[in-house]
Amino acid sequence: xxLLQAIPVADxxxxxxxGGLYLLIVxxxxxxxxxxxxxxxxxxxxxxxxxxxxxxxxAFSVIQSGFGFVGGPELVYSYGMTGMWIFFTAPLGFLIAxxxxxxxxxxxxxxxxxxxxxxxxxxxxxxxxxxxLTAFAVIVGVIAYLxxxxxxxxxxxxxxxxxxxxxxxxxxxxILLAYSVLGGMIAGVWTDFVQSITMIVGAVFVxxxxxxxxxGMGTITRNLASVDPALVSPFGAIGVPAASAFTALAWWxxxxxxxxxxxxxxxxxxxxxxxxxxxxxxPIAAISYGISSMIAFSAGLSMRAAVEGGTIPELxxxxxxxxxxxxxxxxxxxxxLVLAALLAAIMxxxxxxxxxxxxxxxxxxxxxxxxxxxxxxxxxxxxxIALAGLTVLSTxxxxxxxALVGILGTIGWGFFAAAFFPVAVFGLNWKGATKEGAVAGIxxxxxxxxxxxxxxxxAEAAGAPGVSETILSLYPFAEGFxxxxxxxxxxxxxxxxxxxxxxxxxxxxxxxxxxxxx
Amino acid sequence: MARNRTALAVGTLSVAALLVAALGLxxxxxxxxxxxxxxxxxxxxxxxxxxxxDIAPYTGLVAGLGLLFAVGLTGIWLLWEPxxxxxxxxxxxxxxxFVYILFLWLLPLLAPVYxxxxxxxxxxxxxxxxxxxxxxRQTQREGDFPLAPSQSPGVDSENGGEx
Numbered sequence: 242x243x244l245l246q247a248i249p250v251a252d253x254x255x256x257x258x259x260g261g262l263y264l265l266i267v268x269x270x271x272x273x274x275x276x277x278x279x280x281x282x283x284x285x286x287x288x289x290x291x292x293x294x295x296x297x298x299x300a301f302s303v304i305q306s307g308f309g310f311v312g313g314p315e316l317v318y319s320y321g322m323t324g325m326w327i328f329f330t331a332p333l334g335f336l337i338a339x340x341x342x343x344x345x346x347x348x349x350x351x352x353x354x355x356x357x358x359x360x361x362x363x364x365x366x367x368x369x370x371x372x373x374l375t376a377f378a379v380i381v382g383v384i385a386y387l388x389x390x391x392x393x394x395x396x397x398x399x400x401x402x403x404x405x406x407x408x409x410x411x412x413x414x415x416i417l418l419a420y421s422v423l424g425g426m427i428a429g430v431w432t433d434f435v436q437s438i439t440m441i442v443g444a445v446f447v448x449x450x451x452x453x454x455x456x457g458m459g460t461i462t463r464n465l466a467s468v469d470p471a472l473v474s475p476f477g478a479i480g481v482p483a484a485s486a487f488t489a490l491a492w493w494x495x496x497x498x499x500x501x502x503x504x505x506x507x508x509x510x511x512x513x514x515x516x517x518x519x520x521x522x523x524p525i526a527a528i529s530y531g532i533s534s535m536i537a538f539s540a541g542l543s544m545r546a547a548v549e550g551g552t553i554p555e556l557x558x559x560x561x562x563x564x565x566x567x568x569x570x571x572x573x574x575x576x577x578l579v580l581a582a583l584l585a586a587i588m589x590x591x592x593x594x595x596x597x598x599x600x601x602x603x604x605x606x607x608x609x610x611x612x613x614x615x616x617x618x619x620x621x622x623x624x625x626i627a628l629a630g631l632t633v634l635s636t637x638x639x640x641x642x643x644a645l646v647g648i649l650g651t652i653g654w655g656f657f658a659a660a661f662f663p664v665a666v667f668g669l670n671w672k673g674a675t676k677e678g679a680v681a682g683i684x685x686x687x688x689x690x691x692x693x694x695x696x697x698x699x700a701e702a703a704g705a706p707g708v709s710e711t712i713l714s715l716y717p718f719a720e721g722f723x724x725x726x727x728x729x730x731x732x733x734x735x736x737x738x739x740x741x742x743x744x745x746x747x748x749x750x751x752x753x754x755x756x757x758x759x
Numbered sequence: 760m761a762r763n764r765t766a767l768a769v770g771t772l773s774v775a776a777l778l779v780a781a782l783g784l785x786x787x788x789x790x791x792x793x794x795x796x797x798x799x800x801x802x803x804x805x806x807x808x809x810x811x812x813d814i815a816p817y818t819g820l821v822a823g824l825g826l827l828f829a830v831g832l833t834g835i836w837l838l839w840e841p842x843x844x845x846x847x848x849x850x851x852x853x854x855x856x857f858v859y860i861l862f863l864w865l866l867p868l869l870a871p872v873y874x875x876x877x878x879x880x881x882x883x884x885x886x887x888x889x890x891x892x893x894x895x896r897q898t899q900r901e902g903d904f905p906l907a908p909s910q911s912p913g914v915d916s917e918n919g920g921e922x
Contacts, residue, residue, distance in 0.1 A: 322856060322859075325864075329860070329863070329864035330864075332864075332867070332868055332871070333796070333867055333870070335871060336867075336870050336871045336874060337796075337799060337800065339871070339874065340800055340803050340817065340820070340874060340878075341799065341800070341802060341803050344882060344883040348888060348891055348892075351888075351892060352891070352892065352895040352907075353904065353905070353906040353907055353908075354906045354907070354908055355906055360906060363905065363906075364904070364905055364906055367905075457851060458850065458851030458852060459848060459851035460851075461851070462848070462851055462852050462853065462856075463848075466845075466853070470843060470844050470845070470846075470853075473852065473853055473856055474839055474843065474853065474855065474856060475835045475839055475853075475855050475856050475858070475859040481841075482841030482842065483783060483785050483841065486785040486788075486789070486841075487780060487785050487788065490785065490788055490789050490792045491780070491792075493792055493796070493863075494776070494792050494795060494796065497796050498795070498796060498799055501799075516883045516888055517883075519879070519883065520875050520879045520880075520883070521875050523871035523874055523875060524871040524872045524874075524875050526871075527868055527871045528868060528871075531864075531868050666799070666802060667766060667802070670802045670803055670805055670806070671761065671762070671765075671766050671802065671805045671806065672761045672762070672805075672806055673761025673762065673763050673766060674766075717781040718780050718781055719780070719783065722780060727777065730773040730774070730776055730777050731773075731777070733769060733770060733773040734770050734773045734774045734777075736770075737766050737767060737769065737770030737773075738770060740766070741763055741766075741767065744761050747761075750904060751898045751902065751904075752894070752895040752896075752898040752899050752904055752907070753895070754894070754898075755890060755891045755894040755895065756891050756895070757806045758806045758807065759807065759882075759887050759890065759891055
């Protein structure tokens with residue numbers, strides 16, 4: 242994320258106008274959300290009040306994070322088409338999440354008073370271990386995701402408002418905290434709604450200007466192919482051809498199936514006003530994401546083609562491809578809109594993380610340890626305090642330790658996918674899933690992720706590169722094959738295998754039988 | 760007794776994908792990846808039908824996506840191999856990349872639309888919700904269940920242990 246420091250500071254008044262306006266709108270929504278939040282249910286799942294468009298667009302916006310707007314063009318700029326196996330794949334994930342989880346999670350929220358993913362898994366498996374492990378994984382994942390998002394936020398704030406990076410960090414975190422802690426998920430989903438529209442409109446403009454800048458798709462791809470044909474081949478150029486194919490295909494698995502394991506997405510199903518609200522959610526979210534993925538595709542390819550063609554000088558860092566493109570190659574109005582959209586992408590994902598993380602701290606962990614907070618008002622206040630605590634903790638991580646942000650950055654989508662896809666999907670669709678299978682799946686996924694992703698980074702940061710090299714030498718897959726996919730596949734296999742071995746004489750809770758059978 | 764075949768199929772595909780990836784067989788891995796993505800959808804039907812492997816009402820979804828993925832991957836492998844330096848262009852992109860964009864991204868975007876139009880009402884309607892809720896409430900009247908609406912907030916986690 243340090244490399245984002247190379248983003249130039251905008252000097253166009255439209256950028257300042259759009260950025261300032263956007264922040265004022267989200268703060269106003271936060272205050273409005275506060276006035277409409279009376280209970281923990283309101284704070285965590287909007288009191289089940291959300292309609293079709295808001296649900297669909299909030300689902301889209303929490304998945305389209307700052308990574309999509311910055312990391313997407315960066316990947317495409319660096320490796321060509323490889324990265325599109327993430328961004329062209331994600332829409333499929335909405336279908337999978339909707340088919341496998343949407344209606345059962347929503348009806349479950351009526352059968353029992355579940356507010357969190359850990360609640361849902363607890364009532365299905367009737368296991369405090371499953372609830373505790375789910376809460377633990379949510380907290381670790383949330384701190385990791387949040388820190389990496391705040392690390393990006395500080396540079397985007399600097400680019401828009403021209404303020405020092407440290408002010409961008411603390412200012413951005415303060416605004417995020419203000420509207421999240423005030424308005425909870427009511428503010429969260431409505432800011433997501435505004436943010437998603439900003440992102441979609443911004444993406445359409447970027448696509449148009451990127452193609453125009455590059456001289457059309459044909460010119461762009463031919464320029465790139467003249468340098469390296471692999472850049473515009475189906476699997477891109479992230480390594481030797483076999484490695485590129487493996488990386489791309491593994492991302493295809495991870496970002497389609499893995500969507501149904503993202504807690505900040507699937508807990509949105511609890512929030513719908515009724516079941517019919519869910520009908521059009523998948524196509525709206527999928528098509529919205531499909532449009533927004535045009536940013537990665539067009540800006541990444543166009544900028545690389547321009548550099549290779551000598552139209553513009555080489556970038557100081559691939560990670561600034563999109564911000565530099567919009568600041569230098571689009572009108573001020575568009576640049577303002579797109580940078581506001583980037584701010585929106587970061588903040589919409591972050592507020593959902595904060596919400597589920599705070600609930601894990603205030604509700605899931607105490608209940609897993611047999612110490613629930615019985616008073617509703619007290620639980621709501623503790624949730625708000627936990628939300629503030631998580632924001633402060635993640636902000637301090639970014640402020641004090643680049644190394645820690647880097648380590649946490651390795652815990653992301655794959656971490657959640659491996660921890661939660663098997664436990665949630667098998668649990669809510671298959672009576673044969675057992676608590677032993679769920680625990681094995683969660684633990685197996687976490688261990689694989691931490692061992693191959695986080696531990697090598699920790700060893701390097703601690704000055705023990707030998708340990709890192711030893712661990713990586715034990716990795717039996719092609720270089721670049723994402724650890725998250727390995728963890729997800731291991732977790733699925735463990736959940737199924739252990740469940741089959743332990744299911745004799747087991748049954749699902751009697752009041753959930755019909756839910757699983759219909 | 761729980762139905763296991765669809766779940767076991769998904770678990771087996773996961774293990775197969777790991778093994779094939781470790782062996783470096785990327786063409787085989789591509790089809791396993793597609794099969795795995797398609798195979799998770801029938802999990803939603805595991806407990807619904809009268810017999811195992813009855814995947815209704817997701818048959819159209821599974822068949823459609825399966826066909827698109829098969830055509831897309833086969834098209835890529837027929838048109839592209841490592842080191843391909845020149846290709847025919849379609850709409851500004853190499854043929855093999857066009858096949859990827861069309862069959863593995865653009866046309867699959869229609870699957871959620873198909874789900875909303877043709878599948879959703881079979882799986883989520885007022886009758887279904889009424890049946891599920893009636894059964895659940897009847898059962899809840901006969902026993903204690905954590906987080907059931909009639910329970911006190913703390914009843915779910917006495918001692919914090921297994922139920």
